Amino acid sequence: MTKKTVLAYSGGLDTSILIPWLKENHGVEVHCLAGDVGQGEEELEGLEAKALATGAASCRVVDLKQAFLTETVWPTLRALAVYEGRYLLGTSVARPLLARAQVDYAREIGASSVAHGCTGKGNDQVRFELAYMALAPELEIIAPWRTWEIKSREDAIDYAAKHGIPIRQTKAKIYSRDANLWHISHEGGPLEDPACAPPDDVWMITKDPREAPDEPEVVTVAFEGAVPVSVGGRRMAPVELVETLNRVAGEHGVGRVDIVENRLVGMKSRGLYETPGGTILYEALRSLRALTMERDTLQLCERLAPEYAKLVYNGTWFHPLRTSLDAFFTEATKFVTGEVRVRLFKGQATSIAATSPHSLYSENLATFAEGEGYSQADSKGFVRLFGLPGTVAARIQGGGRA
Amino acid sequence: MTKKTVLAYSGGLDTSILIPWLKENHGVEVHCLAGDVGQGEEELEGLEAKALATGAASCRVVDLKQAFLTETVWPTLRALAVYEGRYLLGTSVARPLLARAQVDYAREIGASSVAHGCTGKGNDQVRFELAYMALAPELEIIAPWRTWEIKSREDAIDYAAKHGIPIRQTKAKIYSRDANLWHISHEGGPLEDPACAPPDDVWMITKDPREAPDEPEVVTVAFEGAVPVSVGGRRMAPVELVETLNRVAGEHGVGRVDIVENRLVGMKSRGLYETPGGTILYEALRSLRALTMERDTLQLCERLAPEYAKLVYNGTWFHPLRTSLDAFFTEATKFVTGEVRVRLFKGQATSIAATSPHSLYSENLATFAEGEGYSQADSKGFVRLFGLPGTVAARIQGGGRA
């Protein structure tokens, strides 16, 4: 019986040419799996027909949009995980779900391998393969772009032409992009020079702040236990919620990021990201956490956020550390419930007001004082003992005066 | 001989009434010390005359502007220290220098105590006193606002009237403010309700983004070893550099922050801050660090930034941990030299391009690859071994699939 492989398929040139190539070089039936994580109608339309026309034995499109948000985006948001201070991890969070759907399909049809179209220079190969290995170590992994003779877009087009693969647009794309419900990324072309400011034409889902409305707009977001549940007072399912916020944030030019980041595979790269709705949610959640979380817990969360960002970025989603950190953040944010008003204006989202039934601020500390004791006199003793170790050190060893 | 005290004096109501009070209640000569950290002409003008008129035995005004920037602001910036994710520490960084100047004056004139006008509910009492204790443990500390009978602005005005102290403006100030070259803070009044958006009239040194210019402006900042050295290609002394950036950033409404923060003395408080030039510098430095710092070093810096922010916020500047962390950050950022272009527009500062003679990106990794080896094939082995611990765990103990 012919062996089967399940290919992570997007319909684009890079994965389309893998269909004939895998058949020729691995002698396998190629079954395509495409995950709908909100990359847009245009990319998904006619996908099955296209795959079959290109020689695939089957093509399944799975709707992952809600799972994507609730299973990977919400936990990443809850941790306020930001990679290297700026990147909201929009591509990273989608990979584990795509890989899992691929593995599920492989098992269902009895495939012996999985394949992807990532190159050997990026992070995505790592994210896909770590997920495959964690979820289905028995499956062989095929990653042709890492090793084959096709080295450029031109090579790929030639290969497609030879194998009769229809290509929508043949002129070179300037940028390499990845889109989903949460964000879109842009790399390559002129962006590869960090001395070069991002050209205006690169951005796709956020308006140029210069052309955004001249009046600010205020949007109200509510959370329950650090999970977003409503916008403007209306409860929404996750997908609708993010789509709604994307629309309004995009209109105001909110959510653009331009970063030189350190890839897991070792080199620095320059990426532009648009995460419009996500930017509102991070901003709002930060304010709500400040209002509702106890100091030591908040500050440890802050120190653990880079750890969480790193594991998401590195693609170790199905490794044990992630579930342990999730246990921590779930417990730590269980009272992060309430409403935040965020003002959108010319590229910026700014939290301006927040309320919570669990606010640790709402307790009137003046009243509190009378009740059981914020006495200003207490602070004298506090200062002396809090500072005692440093005071003794300064006296005996000399203070850090210089 | 009459004992002497040195009072941290601002010319305002809160410290003015301390002059007669200290004389009456502690039987001391009161010598005033005011530090010029860039709070503005208005506050400094006629300060000496005013102090003497109020009964001070002397008043010295010390210019601390450059020391303030080079000794505490630059190191804090170098660490990209941000308290609880948002506050650029503008008040915190000024206190150690003021306390040190006060201690120096006390020693010079043979005073036996130092006094300040901070209340028992804030952070500043801690910052002043920890510095006093570290630098001059022999000096007694007098902090009347913590314990005396004067509880309100009205009480204070009455006390001033009884003691013939001239008061510039008698109507209640709505906000409590602290200004210096680096920032201005606003607290109190309607801000005490975090559900209340900041009123437009609170902001002082940044234009309302709605009224900022409709065209972006790009400013170029250069650093040497993470220390800012020039603006727009022109080398500037620290004070001029920050004043220049404050002007241009303020014009574009850049640098506003609105935060609920955890005070060291235990309660949450709501503060608004304007740090116009500083916001440009943080943004620019973050980009330059990304370009010039090796990954592991950058990521440890990121995890240590909250530690540095905490020590600055808590006022343990003259304790040993600060010098140890400074040694770390100095070494870690020694190649953070180069130029960054920052676009200012309607409240936002965005780094758009960066260059450095020490860029770890500029090395063309494609070329690099040929030279000695970024081979895409390497990544296969990398992925397998990088993921091995998690792969084994997932197989034996079940992956974090759920």
Added chain:
Amino acid sequence: MTKKTVLAYSGGLDTSILIPWLKENHGVEVHCLAGDVGQGEEELEGLEAKALATGAASCRVVDLKQAFLTETVWPTLRALAVYEGRYLLGTSVARPLLARAQVDYAREIGASSVAHGCTGKGNDQVRFELAYMALAPELEIIAPWRTWEIKSREDAIDYAAKHGIPIRQTKAKIYSRDANLWHISHEGGPLEDPACAPPDDVWMITKDPREAPDEPEVVTVAFEGAVPVSVGGRRMAPVELVETLNRVAGEHGVGRVDIVENRLVGMKSRGLYETPGGTILYEALRSLRALTMERDTLQLCERLAPEYAKLVYNGTWFHPLRTSLDAFFTEATKFVTGEVRVRLFKGQATSIAATSPHSLYSENLATFAEGEGYSQADSKGFVRLFGLPGTVAARIQGGGRA
């Protein structure tokens, strides 16, 4: 109606004299609460009679032994929490339970305050009071030793004599001690000079290693999810388990610690601790964790252990950070199940062998390799990419050669 207070009562001189003092100075009925955390029969015997004879209105002795182990000791052990590298936190873990029992009694009888006999120089006042404040903020806290005129043991004996309080032994105790099922601590006297080696007579529950058996003894301990469940193959309830290990470890002189530590209230102090059974459990658990935990999770546990130790030491047990960290450690250690053999000999406990059904080592990696891939060739690519950021930095900025 006379107000009531609940006193944390031990039967010793320090808390006995509080009974008349509280009645005289606060005009309250004094109700005593003693928790049995395994401090020993001698201390508990006749406690109720003694309290009543001294003037207490009531005295309740609560058996907290099992709760002590399962609620605070096991979680602290699971985190391998060690304060400042050496102290196993034996006193710290008992305080939250004692305070909670006291609060429960106070509520039951309608008391309006709680009282304790800790001085103002130690950690225990903090641990008791933080627990009171977290669990019952409405209760007033009375801490006479911090402020009253009784400053020495002699003063206390005089006071006792005047109030007809029977004292078991009147000659000065050299050491200040605290005992429970988990440990005993020793402070004071000659120990206050860290240049002075611990005298032989200070130790109480561990044999002098010189007099321990000349033959090693091997004890087998089993854990389930990082919780100790059996010794020598026999399942035991927590109390029996710890008593058993204490006996055998004590016989071999295992569990002594001598440390200069940093108290929360700011000064350094020198303490000696004996934690015989606990030392075996920490040693065994460390080995079992190494066998069963995935690398990244293990290494983050290692970095979080000092955080957990600090919160236990500082007494913030009933604050939110503890439950959040417990969620993390519970999840992280859920597969830490298995058996460890520990050799006891002349003061040392050494893990010599471990087995686990969830071992991540037991998987034969040679076999593993064949199956799906530990190929030694993989490591070439791994090394190159793992080291790439540092390699580039070394080339461009110069390596850390010096």
Added chain:
Amino acid sequence: MTKKTVLAYSGGLDTSILIPWLKENHGVEVHCLAGDVGQGEEELEGLEAKALATGAASCRVVDLKQAFLTETVWPTLRALAVYEGRYLLGTSVARPLLARAQVDYAREIGASSVAHGCTGKGNDQVRFELAYMALAPELEIIAPWRTWEIKSREDAIDYAAKHGIPIRQTKAKIYSRDANLWHISHEGGPLEDPACAPPDDVWMITKDPREAPDEPEVVTVAFEGAVPVSVGGRRMAPVELVETLNRVAGEHGVGRVDIVENRLVGMKSRGLYETPGGTILYEALRSLRALTMERDTLQLCERLAPEYAKLVYNGTWFHPLRTSLDAFFTEATKFVTGEVRVRLFKGQATSIAATSPHSLYSENLATFAEGEGYSQADSKGFVRLFGLPGTVAARIQGGGRA
């Protein structure tokens, strides 16, 4: 002209067979470099003659003993770096120096490559190669054991026989060992089963604790700025100092470690280590740090120690993070000067007394109190404010009572 390679040569079977192999397969002149890091006379004697007899073009033996101690061991000790809680990093610290000497020789003679005899399963390949790449990226790296057809000791012996290489002992060694001044490691054979207790015959430089002297011995060690400078009151050069401590510690059976550790290349391995003198130094330094370091600095050192251990273990010695952390630890430990008495007995080293001219304990805190203020009354305010965030959280959100 024939190309040259520099081989890291030990004289053992594994590196000897590389000489003919490299000549045959790479067509290079093979120049051997052996570093004396204290592995012992037996291994070094006649090394040059042996290399030449095996076909090497040259063989240089470099004395690295002192550099080894001062450049890598002392900094690692200063950080109290311990890998995964137990391993004192004795092999890891030697690799950077050996690699550097090899690179230096390669440059001196104009070699175009470097070669080593490490397999593809261990950490040492990584440590060697990261150093090569950082110090001399232009050199090709040849690592035959990773890829060649020789898979076992038997294969190697055959190969040696065919190429006329003299082999000292032909019968299989049970254990794989690595020795230097600081330690010796043992792996392989029966140790590969963590359920198997270490056999008595594995240990080499420490006496069986059962046969160690029945009387304890006390040794006094002195440090200056965390660097060991004398033993028993006699100043010694580093090599003599470590040899002296090794002798006395070994006599008392001190310094054995048995660990399951996580290798950088992903699998767990079981290693036994003997670090006799090092164990004394770690124990002593920990006590001296406790006496002389301010609390916050000490506690951050504790949290950074695993980071330092990780970089040493992983072999990123010549990467920037190491110099940055060295700057931190150098500054943090500059007052760690003084003397510690350590008792050696039956396998255990126990610090029993310490003194320092910079002791932060020696200050009599009782006296201190009178002077300026340890007033026990201060602690009331301290406790209240220290606990305030948790108190408020407990009241509003419920304490972590459960």
